[in-house]
Amino acid sequence: MFKHITILQAAELPEKTDRELKEAFTVIGLPKGEAEAAGVLAEHGAAIRGMAVRHAHIDARMLEKLPALEIISSYSAGLDGIDVEAAASRGVSIHNTSKILAQDVADLAVALSISATRGLMRGHDFVRNGNWGRQSFPLGRSLRSLNTGIVGLGHIGSAIAARMGAMGAMGAPVAYFGPRRKPVDHLYIDSIDDLAEWADLLIVTCPASPETIGLIGSSVLEKLGPRGFLVNISRGTIVNEPALIAALAKDGIAGAALDVFEKEPVVPDALRNDPRVVLSPHMGSGTQETRQQMGDRLVEALVTHFSAR
Structure with a gap:
């Protein structure tokens, strides 16, 4: 569908969500190791137009390595790992699943x-x-x-x-x-x-x-x-x-x-x-139904964004 668009995946996602994301876009995973992540950003950063995140740390320094970034779609409700002001100053839209x-x-x-x-x-x-x-x-x-x-x-x-x-x-x-x-x-x-x-x-x-x-x-x-x-x-x-x-x-x-x-x-x-x-073990959204809806919303936000382009 949007295979010409590269998405950086910085999240472990439900199987269905992971599959649908990769069917729609060209997806590059962000390694957990600092050196490995830096290598991926150096090689692919200029091509990345969207991010699929969960609890990733995204600050102004990281955003500088993603000059083409247009959208961050988060699987979670919280945005505390994202420098919202830095993203806004770059014109990057942010979507989460709090609703x-x-x-x-x-x-x-x-x-x-x-x-x-x-x-x-x-x-x-x-x-x-x-x-x-x-x-x-x-x-x-x-x-x-x-x-x-x-x-x-x-x-x-x-x-x-x-x-x-x-x-x-x-x-x-x-x-x-x-x-x-x-x-x-x-x-x-x-x-x-x-x-x-x-x-x-x-x-x-x-x-x-x-x-x-x-x-x-x-x-x-x-x-x-x-x-x-x-x-x-x-x-x-x-x-x-x-x-x-x-x-x-x-x-x-x-x-x-x-x-x-x-x-x-x-x-x-x-x-x-x-x-x-x-x-309780941070289980607020922990039902099968809601977790899948959250994954669906993550992909939907990306698809909707690039469909309008």
């Missing part, structure tokens, strides 16, 4: 919220360890009674708000924080500290950027307080892990549920061993 994966990630956010506030993992261990009938299991919190603060109201945050809010399944009060007010009915709070002070449950959904890395630190956790819960389904770098560990150690918050971590797949022992913390 496609929003529903599954929102489902997981609600599941983690229920797990943390009702103690589902502790209940599982309570039964498995034979304590049921010999001890009383502590009462949890009703999700619908908790002020739910959402950090970032993009595709994913909006899908969570739809589930958690007054018109959704949970019927909880919802407010959000972000760089700007959105045309929605939910309460907007223009300070992350103020949102945390208002919230009983704080759900992090914003993208990682210089402005958001470390955003959830000691001050925010202190405002959230000893009866508050933290859920993070966005990027691990947005939550200051040492600050979270310190808050848990002094009972500064009630619990946390985390799908993402600062140095994945490494998870600090203090989080792994705390029964108040629910953990």
